[in-house]
Amino acid sequence: AHLDSNEPLGSRVRNMMTSGKTDSWAKLPKVADSTLQNLASDYITINRISSNSQALSISVFLPPNYEPKPITDLKRISNNIIELDLSGIPIGEQEMDLVAQCKNLEWLELDKTPITDTEFNKLAGLTKLSMLKAYETGITDQSISILKDLKGLKSLYVWETQISDAGFYKLKESLPQLQLNHGIDQKLKASFIEKDSLLF
Template sequence: MVSWLGHWHPLVLHFPIVLLLLALFLGLTGRRVPPPLLVVAVLSALVTAITGFFLGKETVVRGSLLVWHQWLGAAVAFVSVVWYALSNMGLGRGIFAKVWQVVLLGLIALTGHYGGMLTHGEDFLALPIDPKQREIPDNPVIYGDVVARILNDKCISCHNPNKQKGELLMTDRDALLKGGESGTAIVPGKPGESEMVKRLHLPMDNDGHMPPEGKTPLTDTEIGILERWIALGASDTLRLSDLKEPEPLIGLVKSLMVPDPLDKWAEFPKVADTTLLRLSSDYLTINRMAANAEALSVDVYLPPEYDPQPVVNLKRVAENIVELDLSGIPIGSEEIDFIATCTHLEWLELDKTPIGDDAIEKLADLKQLGLLKVYQTSIGDKSLSVFKRLPNLKKLYLWDTDVTVGALEKFKGEAPHMLVEDGIDPEIEAFFIAGDTTVIE
């Protein structure tokens, strides 16, 4: 019965806050506080504080946040009663009453702050984290860099030292192995027998579903990661590089390592649609990468008479261009200098253009570049050193160039993370050229 009464606490707590703040506004501005308003505010504050203590009975292990929240709530109720007593004694507008009103205002703020941290986590009012600090490293520890992050985002707010719902802590691996009132949360090697996984798969309307209704549920990818981590033994030292194909956990983790494009592009300068229309032509199209996104994709086509100026004019939106296709365009130094200013470029096509090593050297600062097409150009071995300095370059297309076979093989060995497309295998190419129909084994 006591616990049931405690469940009313979240429902009634906002009522006294609004009434007390209204009464405080009137009192601190020198106006008369209507007695009925003060009576209802004080009574509702008392009810809220009492139900808060009842609700706390459900938590066997009470952390410091819960203790502070409860006693600060009690202090709010006590100071409200003192204010009411002073008002009945005719001292409601005196300096002493105003001191109590200021104290009450501070207590309401602190109580709400601790309540917010209990409900949403201790970092509830923390300053936003730099997105780069949230990035998963290239070779993450599966538990520390991935699993713990998922649990921290979706589970820790209800399973921390200050709020151990079901007597379960989820702040570290040992706590997961220890479990709570329903038993161990994880059984290494057996995700199907792990209570945590069972709760994740319950219907959303089931009282045992985790996270509970009103909380952000885990995605299918996040659930898959937890299941595979447990299936592989729930190690706290396993790294991504320790896994071998075709282990599903590799793809699941890598999918989390790819940042949301909209987040990456959120800080781009604003570009008006009218500006894009002015820069576009029949031979130069500009498209937004997504609806209302400021990231741009540019495609240039060869006109009957080529003029570099339309390309050079794109400098005014250079910071917004993430994809640029200049395939087959007779570009020169002006265009290369422009490309070098597109610091957010992720995709660049320069195939079938008259570029060489000097042009590639000018593009060494395109640190976001992930795909580069330079096949059927005059680039040579010198350009390979530039490609190695591009940290995000994952796909490189460079057949029919002046790059030597030896230098290319050495480059592939030094950049195993990069997919290098260097054309059709010579034996297969000779086969098709000769028109031979013999099956090559």
């Protein structure tokens, strides 16, 4: 299809990015708008990734009184969830059971959540996952074996976790294509701060 020059650049770029995906997304089950409206709330936004697409992007925001049910209710549409943002939500096993059911998930944000290796185990089998944010969580080297099996993983953000340098090394060996963002070494950080303070 030719690109209409009047089309905004943002949507053109998005179309180019998603054109390779639309084949796999075409096989997703159909979801009615009414279902999405029922599951959405002031604290859960659900969007179709492109118009008329069955591929969904979901962001969850922290309500004043948090309970897992609105997230676990998403299991009705779990096969359609391609992007899921749970950043900063006090999730546990129940919510991670929902994540485990999202077999077509490509983009997952679990940063600043209280998850540990136990909950992280539930990511096993999410073979389409390409971007994962898990920084500021309680995961340790025990989670490396789960990460090593996520063969589609291209970007991983894991600073402020309990994963060791040796763990990161093993991970890079297993997934050479992985862009690993594990933050700045603490000693280096301290020396940067010292140098900065000397300037003032």
